[in-house]
Amino acid sequence: MKIDKRDWFFIGVVATVLVVFIAISGKEKTTTVPNNEMHKAAYEVAFRNAPSPNDSIFKRAFFKPDKKGAEVFCEPCHKEMGVAFPPDHPAKNRCLFCHKLKR
Ligand code: HEC
Ligand code: HEC
Structure with a gap:
């Protein structure tokens, strides 16, 4: 099979997506929000609409x-x-983009 210009473009797009994906996933090193008394309120608000284990798999996913x-x-x-x-x-806007909540 000959790899023409359009194929290379496609390969480039795929490679770029992969690189970005890896770059983002490597950034998970920021301190998480501790799940303690202090942060209880924040957790409660964030998960107040959390589906119960009885809800459908789609709702939970x-x-x-x-x-x-x-x-x-x-x-x-x-x-x-x-x-x-x-x-x-x-x-400092959007704290939780960087500081992840623990489950
Ligand atoms: C009611 C007060 C309060 C609220 C609300 C609060 N924090 Fe905190 N946070 C603290 C205090 C006090 C500390 C330091 C002591 C500790 O770790 O509990 C702290 C520590 C932290 C730390 C450092 C943890 C570590 O391991 O060093 C992070 C990250 C953090 N908070 C993120 C957040 C984020 C993000 C939110 C909002 C979703 C938030 N906090 C809401 C009081 C609060
Ligand atoms: C763009 C990403 C980003 C955002 C948004 C952000 N932080 Fe941070 N924060 C960091 C990084 C990176 C550090 C230093 C590395 C570390 O210890 O996690 C840090 C450190 C901290 C620390 C000290 C943690 C420690 O262990 O000493 C606290 C507390 C904190 N951030 C709270 C907040 C709060 C509250 C907000 C929202 C108002 C916020 N951050 C928004 C990236 C971010």
Whole structure:
């Protein structure tokens, strides 16, 4: 089989997607949100619509925690409690994009 220009374009797209995918999955090293008394409120909001084990498999598979709802609490409390951000901390909107919730 001859590999023509269009094939190379396709191969390029696939390779790019793969590289991006690997780059993103390697970033899971940011500290997770501890599941403790302090963070209970945030967890409760995020998972308040969580499906029960009796719900259909589709409902459970497609459930997404309400991250935006939970993020509202993060910064005000951290400020109040004096939890320091590292000096090189990135932009702070959307905490839960980087700091994952534990299940
Ligand atoms: C009610 C107060 C409160 C809220 C709400 C809160 N935090 Fe915290 N957070 C703390 C305190 C206090 C600490 C430091 C002590 C500890 O680990 O519990 C902390 C620590 C952390 C840490 C560091 C954990 C570690 O292992 O060093 C991360 C990450 C974090 N919070 C993320 C979040 C995110 C993201 C949210 C919002 C979804 C959030 N927090 C909401 C009080 C809060
Ligand atoms: C763009 C990604 C990103 C976002 C958004 C983000 N953080 Fe972070 N955060 C990091 C990284 C990277 C570190 C330093 C590495 C580490 O310890 O996880 C960090 C560190 C922290 C720490 C110190 C953790 C420790 O172990 O000492 C706290 C607390 C924290 N972030 C809270 C928050 C809160 C609250 C928000 C939302 C207001 C937030 N972060 C948003 C990436 C992010």
